[in-house]
Amino acid sequence: MKQQLTVRPCSWRLKEPFVIARGTRTVASSIVVELQAGGHVGRGEGAGVAYRGETPESMTVQIERVRQAVESGATRRELLELLPPGGARNAVDAALWDLQAKQTGVRAWTRAGVPGGGPVQSVVTLGIRMPEAFEAAARRLADHPWLKVKVDRRDPVAAVAAVRRGAPRARLIVDANQSWDAEDLARFAPALLEYGVALLEQPLAAGHDEGLSKDRRPIPLCADESVNTIEDLPRLAGRYDFINIKLDKAGGLTAALELAAAAQRSGLRLMSGCMVGASLAMAPAMVLGQLCEINDLDGAFLLAEDWPDGIVYERGSMRPPWPAFWG
Secondary structure (H helix, E strand, O other): OOOEEEEEEEEEEEEEEEEEOOEEEEEEEEEEEEEEEOOEEEEEEEOOOHHHOOOHHHHHHHHHHOHHHHHOOOOHHHHHHHOOOOHHHHHHHHHHHHHHHHHHOOOHHHHOOOOOOOOEEOOEEEOOOOHHHHHHHHHHOOOOOEEEEEOOOOOHHHHHHHHHHHOOOOEEEEEOOOOEOHHHHHHHHHHHHHOOEEEEEOOEOOOOOOOOOHHHOOOOEEEOOOOOOHHHHHHOEOOEOEEEEEHHHHOOHHHHHHHHHHHHHOOOEEEEEOOOOOHHHHHHHHHHHOOOOEEOOOOHHHEOOOOOOOOOEEOOEEOOOOOOOOO
16 A cells, blocks of 8 residues: 655654763654554654664654655565664554554554553663762662663762662662773672672673673673664674663664564563654554563653653653553
8 A cells, every 4th residue: 555655854852861871862863664554654763773873864864765665555564574673664554553453453562462551660760860869869869660871980889879878678679881891890790790780781882892701701691782683693692691672772662572482482581672763753662561570661761852642751660651642
C-alpha cells in the first residue's frame, strides 16, 4: 500500500543539564517520522546515536534517500536492508509498527508476540554532579526502586556513597560510559560492591574490553556502547553479564527484538535502554522492555516538556501509551 512520508526535526528542553562522561546537554534533539496511509497515521521518533556522529540532519538525509521505497510500501523486514542501524531506521520502523497497529487494531505488543503490555518499571538516571548534589537528588527519588549513577574517573566511589546516603533502599547501577581503564575498574569495583551496586555499565571503552572475564569481576557487567547489533554478540559472551539494547543503536524495534532473542541464546541477560528523547521514542522501547530484567527508559522523565498524552511515570513505573498515541 502506498504511504505518504514526512520527516521533521524536534527538540525538547531538559529539566536540568544532563552530564555524563562524554559531555553535557540541555536539549534533546530528535526526528519525527509520520507515515500516512488509508486515513491512518503512524508515528516514530528517533534520537540517533550522537557518539557515532548521528544528528537530526544526517538522519533526515538517510531517510530522504529511501523515500521512494518507503512510500511505495516497504515493510519492516525490507527496511532492514534499506537503512543501516541507527536513529533513521529506528524512527521509520517505529512509524511502521504504529501504522500497522492503527490499520489492524492489533497492538504492537501482540503483533510482536511479547507477553504483557502492562506497566514497565524504569531506572531513573542521575547525571554527574558534586557529591552533595548527588545526595540531594537521590533523596528526592528515594522511593524509586532503581537509580542509575552516571560517573567518570573523578571519584565515582564518592558519588555512589552520596547516592546511597540519599536513597538507602534503592538498587543502584553505575554507568561510566567508557571512561575507565582496566586499572580504574580494578580499583573502583570492590568499593562499589560495598555500597550494594547491582550492575556496572560499560566501564571500559568499546573495543578495549577483551580483558574482562567472569572470574575477574565482583559486580555484574553490562555492555552498552560495545553492543549495537547481532554481529557484536560473539565477542561479548564471557565478558559481560547483560547487554543494554537501545532502539536507536539497533535500528528499531524489529532489529532489537531479534538482537534480544540472539543475546538470550548466547546466555546474556537483557536490559533495555534509551537515548534522551520524548514519550514517542520511549513507547516502542516498552515493547522490548517486557522481555528485559532491567529497563532504563527514563528519557521522557528527564525532559521539561513532552508530547501531549505521553507516557506517565509514577515512581519509575511507566504506564503503557494509549493506542491513539502509539502502537
